[in-house]
Structures are given as structure tokens and as C-alpha cells.
Amino acid sequence: MNIDWKDALNALKDSGAVPIDDTPDPIPAKEPAGIQKSPLRVLIDRKGRKGKTATIIENFEGCEEELEKLAKTLKQKLGTGGSCRDGEILIQGDRMADVKALLTEMGYKVK
Numbered sequence: 001m002n003i004d005w006k007d008a009l010n011a012l013k014d015s016g017a018v019p020i021d022d023t024p025d026p027i028p029a030k031e032p033a034g035i036q037k038s039p040l041r042v043l044i045d046r047k048g049r050k051g052k053t054a055t056i057i058e059n060f061e062g063c064e065e066e067l068e069k070l071a072k073t074l075k076q077k078l079g080t081g082g083s084c085r086d087g088e089i090l091i092q093g094d095r096m097a098d099v100k101a102l103l104t105e106m107g108y109k110v111k
Helices: 005-015 064-078 096-105
Strands: 041-045 054-058 082-085 088-092
Touching: 041 096, 054 096, 064 082, 064 088, 064 096
Parallel strands: none
Antiparallel strands: 041 054, 054 088, 082 088
């Protein structure tokens, strides 16, 4: 007589010998940097800004909405102004170390 292992397990669960696992399956962690293949470049620039320093993040691969979302997150966490356009994010001030730390924490590769 062949008994399928699934049938045997169900019989044990029904008898109460094996506890029933009702916990939901774990949700996989969302990886924001999964699309980004090349590292982001973070640099400092003063040209064309009347001597004021700006931190620029280049080489972003993704849609414009993701770029705007990342820029908004960075600006909020740094408490500073900035903008995004043409695949790059501009953060006001010399915040290179802070930006690199935040991007690394968020899962992006930084150069």
C-alpha cells in the first residue's frame, strides 16, 4: 500500500500530532537599487552658481518618477533644498559625505 507523503502529513495535522503553521509567508524585502546597475557618482560643483556649492548625483538609471522620489527623500533626510532634472539630482551645499552615506544605506552603489 502506497501512501502519499502529503496525505500522511495531512492525517497527522488532522489528528493534532503536528501543529498547523498559520503564519503568513514572509514578504521579500523591496530593493530600490535593484534596477541600478552602475554606481551613482557624487560630486561637488560651483560653476554657474555664483560661487555657491552644490552636491550633484549623476548616472541615475530609472524613470523620472523614481529620480524625483529619490531626490525628495534625500532632501527630506538632509533638511536641505535641491532639484532633479536630466537624470541628475542637485542638493544645495557641500553634503558629499552625507549623501554618500544615505545612498549606501538605501542600497545604492556610490562612487
